[in-house]
Amino acid sequence: MAAAALARLGPGYEGEASVIQRHAALTRFAGSRIHQNLAEEDATLRVRIRHDGRTGVAVTNRLSPAGLEEVVARAALIAAHAAPEADPPPLAEPPGESVDSDLGWIEATAAADPGDRAAGARTVIDAGVARGLTASGAFSTEAQHRTVVNTGGLVASHRVTQARLVTVMHGLAGETGYAQSISTDLATIDAAAVGEEAAERTARAADPTDLAPGEYQVVLGEYAVAEILEYLAFMAFSGLAIEEGRACIELGQPAFGSNVTIWDDGQDPAGVPTAIDFEGVTKQRVDLVSQGVARQTAHDGATAHRAGVPRTGHGLPAPNTFGPLCWNLFMAAGDAPRSSLTQGVERGLLVTRFHYVNIVHPKKGILTGMTRDGTFLIEKGAVTGPVRNLRFTQSIPDAFSRISAIAAETRLVGADYTGIVSRVPAVRIDGWNFTGATANEANV
């Protein structure tokens, strides 16, 4: 299909075409019953063509011969009217041989049916009901096949599957607890374990006390750490942010504590692999931060061209003014047993998860957000009880320079909003700035 579109280009044109076929299904439950249940089917053809330094991009999901003709003509029309670029980035060069990857493709995940998802939802719901809790959540399965070709001879494709089960449970007094599991393989999603984790956390969250804002030691669980990494992908690891001087780290300089190592690797099956990017470039491992020092950054075709370095395979769909994005992040495990992280905390907080995090100051790496679904007080090394949710406003480079322990175990976590998947450990941080608390609703 992609090649057929490019075959319609006239002489003197160069171009790139990508097709993304996606079958996604999701079973959503709330109030301990399925309330939304859906399946979506779509395939999109995206054509980027260039003529005399002028570029046009057109997108369609009409994949008939007439549809291909129309989308190419539309891209050509845009290019004809576009302003020329002085030094446009070249198309991605083809690797030695074409890429046809099915790294992370699990047939059973692709073939999942509504009954599979409903059964998983039922299991989670039952785990909550057994403890008198109400369960909400979603069980999704997705199969995606990405193909990219260009007139320079590049041919690359990758197909991958993903299954993800999340739940938030509610107790009678409004206490909540969260759990998640994500994998390429539906068979490894243990719905009973997800239900049990959330139920156990919720049961411990009842009757929270108020805690005054201030700076506390924290133990961040894997869900919370993954969310911080997600924002570092935007603030720190993007070649465009580095190029434009907006990033909160500087290449070659210490960024975090020397115990922090973070990389991106779309080829690692320990994550949810992304073998190629949207420009057809094979994803390279990028050592973003090694022993605290910012070493490398992610690039797409445009940023790599301007920086005079090779692409790393982090391009987003054209036309992309957003810059490259890491979406297969890994943070190195430490040597502390996860269960030991609270030890040594005189008075601090165990944070399960953050909510509605946003960038306050990109250059300083300051984020704000709320805790959610399981926030607990730690006193003299032991978790002593739940506290009402708190707001933080914190520079991440500062905080990640104060990590005093890193768990030996890691967990795969899928982001809610961006699709970034990270494998991360839980960490202990000696100083995290909480700037507010949510209200006791009886008093509002």
Add this chain to the structure above:
Amino acid sequence: MNDLIERAIDAATGSGAAYADVRIVEHQAESLTVKNGSLAAASSERSAGFAVRVLVEGAWGFASSQDLSLDESQRVARQAVAIARASRLAGGPAVVLDDTAPAAGHWGTPYLEDPFAVSFEDKLRILFEADAAMAQARGITLREATMEAARDRKLFGSSEGARLEQDLVSCGAGIVATAVNDQEAQERSYPKSLGGQVVGGGFEAIRDMDLSGHGQRIAEEAVALLDAPQCPSGEMTVILEASQVAIQVHESCGHPTELDRALGMEASFAGTSFLTVDRLDRFRYGSDIVNIDADATAPGGLGTFGWDDEGVSAQNVPLVSGGQFVGYLTSRETAPVINRRSMGSSRAASWRNLPLIRMTNVSLRPGEAGSLDDLIADTDEGILLGTNRSWSIDERRLNFQFGTQVGWLIRKGKLAGMVRNPTYTGITPRFWGSCDAICGPGAWTQWGEPYCGKGEPMQTASVGHGAAPARFRNVQVGVGQW
């Protein structure tokens, strides 16, 4: 297309659906970005498809496809029925829809100048002129000017007999200038941040923006922010300029008045709401001058339409009246829970998505405080906060924190200097309870917010917020360590 609707409804009901609706959408979009004097992006997108939603034994099923053939319509309808049957494996009480009467008709967004008929050259000229204006500011680092347009042609039919056609047109533009030094990256935007100003209407709205006329000013302000003092910290009087009031309304009134959130249907993702059903008609949300409505009929609104995606006609309903919480955004499934009929706010972001309760144009009604200058003159000491930079609110929609691009201190009724990195925080009903002045109709703008996220899989909706500058007392400003 009408054949597809009939065929899908017949297939669904013939397979056991007690209710079925079918929505066909043809989507067309265009976007342009000029960055630092070059055309950085020019794209055109077209997408079409249909969705079938069914109720079987009181449980929902939904399926969508890009293949607009009659055979596919039958397959997708039967798939939706099969999915609904699977829903019964963890079912609850049967879904009951309200008694909205099925409607028939056509509605189109009013406009003067079709944004898709305006020449490429004309659009680029506007963007390059704005870019050049920003480039006049010495020391500016990054310049970006964007423009977008969208059209959705929708057909809707239901097994109850609804047959509707709509032609929704929107367009917008914006500019942003960024100044960077070793310690700071400061932005100024016009007319607003977060994708610029987008309206339900024609290209005349973009021509009226006069982007180039504001380019140099915002770029100079961005540069000046690099050396401006840090925003002070403490409780003070705050005036929010109109587009920031719009975001405040969006997060702290629009989302918490979504009835699906209040009923827990978004609990695992976007969250719930402090505006629980027991508080309807008996909870003080804000001060007496706070009046907020959801108006899907507002001219120029990005949340303006003829009917929602359940076939419910556009309406204007109060959410907060005289400071009292009096209404929700509802759907046909949720409205009966509060013994009301849907007010028409169930919408899907695209043909492939399930309709959810979304904001229409959730707007703060203007007050009697005159112009922004009048309000500043009436303020002895405080701070004016302009143009959103960051936003965050807890899952119950109580504790919020916003950052704005710029702050201006107010002393004795006059602006007394710019400050950088301003933030403010509060608890929703206390904050709105502290509102003591809202500017008048002349300062009121219908803002468009094109990137509202909700649902799983997440849908990005276009919503509107009318707002005028407003004043709030005793607000915590300057949060965090700098």
